[in-house]
Amino acid sequence: MxxxxxxxxxxxxxxxxxxxxxxxxxxxxxxxxxxxxxxxxxxxxxxxxxxxxxxxxxxxxxxxxxxxxxxxxxxxxxxxxxxxxxxxxxxxxxxxxxxxxRQDAFRRKENLIQSYHVPKDIKNATFDTIFIDGDSNRNPLIRKAIQVTKDIASGDNYRGLYVHGEFGIGKSYILGCIANELKEKSVSSMIVYVPEILRDLKAGFRDGTTDEKYRTFKEAEVLILDDLGAEDVTPWARDEIITSLLHHRMVQNKPTFISSNYSISDLEYRYSITKENGREETKARRMTERIRALCEEFELKGKNYRTK
Known part of the structure; x- marks a missing residue:
């Protein structure tokens, strides 16, 4: 003691x-x-x-x-x-x-972009690093895209862009730039590769995840659809998924960006014919009318960069 x-x-x-x-x-x-x-x-x-x-x-x-x-x-x-x-x-x-x-802010900003089946170089694309080709009309498209993202961030505009053109000229890269430009303005976006997403949705019938996945795309703050028209055209894909998705976004004034190898008119012809039902011009037109309501069409021209 x-x-x-x-x-x-x-x-x-x-x-x-x-x-x-x-x-x-x-x-x-x-x-x-x-x-x-x-x-x-x-x-x-x-x-x-x-x-x-x-x-x-x-x-x-x-x-x-x-x-x-x-x-x-x-x-x-x-x-x-x-x-x-x-x-x-x-x-x-x-x-x-x-x-x-700073680390938390960076992570929050990185999480503003969700991507599905999109290559890493597309997800990381920015207008600061994009190659400007004198033989391409990228410059006016870039100016327009930057202005549209500013308008969306300020709430002045909900209309996106429909960018179409030949293979390999950088349409997907432009979409990636748009996603990152929106990220810098603290606007979340979702960029998806259309053919793979349709396969995912179809596969979801087996495990009951189709509705949840579809709702995620439908409700995205900004939705970016890459390579529309590259998928197999079926009545289900056209009517139940794509047209329904576009209709919801049109009614809700949700910004939507699209890339395709087809002009909107050519896309309408492509979607008017299916193996199952033959020619259905009205249903194809119903889909493209919603694209025109959601997007301003822009034809991108230039070299095929994939062949370099």
Whole structure:
């Protein structure tokens, strides 16, 4: 058992240590800033009552030091301690450090683009890196696309673009640029490769996921359909999926962008004939009328970059 003399010595050491910490705290710039706060000043009694909390606050690094991977060394968990003076106590709460805030903002922005069966180079395409070819009419399309994304971001316009042209001239790349331009304006988008999505929806009949997948595409803030017309034309694809999807987006004023190898008129002819039902011009026209309502048509011209 500890003697009374030893106990008194221990208490004395604790008191001396507490006093030393107190004196360090009241001279620390972070603590003096709290003491001098005009609205909720930190008092001497608060410092003594919440000394451990305030020492944690004072001891944490002020600036973020970043490692080679971009992570914060100063705050490994990504959070900094803050002090809130409330009900006569110094209360501790946490907020993200600047590095974590930047990382979280980047992740949120990256998540603004969802893609399905779209190559990585298309998803990462930007107007800053696009190749400008003098033999192509990309320049006016780029200007138009940037203006349309500005209008969509400001709520002034819901009408997208229907970009058509020959194989390999960069239609899909333009769509990727549009998705990233929208991302920079904090507008979410979904870019999908039409032939594969139709296969996914058909496969979903087996596991009951068709409705959920279809609803995801239908309700996207901005929907980007890549290579419409490259799929096998069936009454189900035309009427139940594509026309229904376009009709919903037209009624809801949801921006939609489309790329195709076919002009809208040629697309109408392609969709008017199916193996199952033969010629059905009215149903094909019903689909293309919705495309025209949703999109401004633009024919992209230029070289086939895939043959280089």
């Amino acid at each position: 500890e003697s009374m003399s030893d106990l008194l010595k221990t208490n004395k050491r604790i008191e001396q240590n507490n006093e030393r910490i107190y004196q360090q705290l009241i001279q620390h710039p972070k603590i003096t800033a709290l003491i001098n706060d005009k609205e909720k000043p930190l008092t001497a009694s608060m410092i003594r009552n919440d000394m451990i909390t305030l020492k944690h606050y004072a001891d944490q690094p002020t600036e973020c030091e970043v490692d080679s991977d971009g992570n914060c060394i100063s705050h490994p968990d990504g959070y900094v301690i803050n002090i809130d003076i409330r009900e006569g106590r110094a209360n501790m709460y946490y907020t993200p450090c600047p590095v974590k805030e």
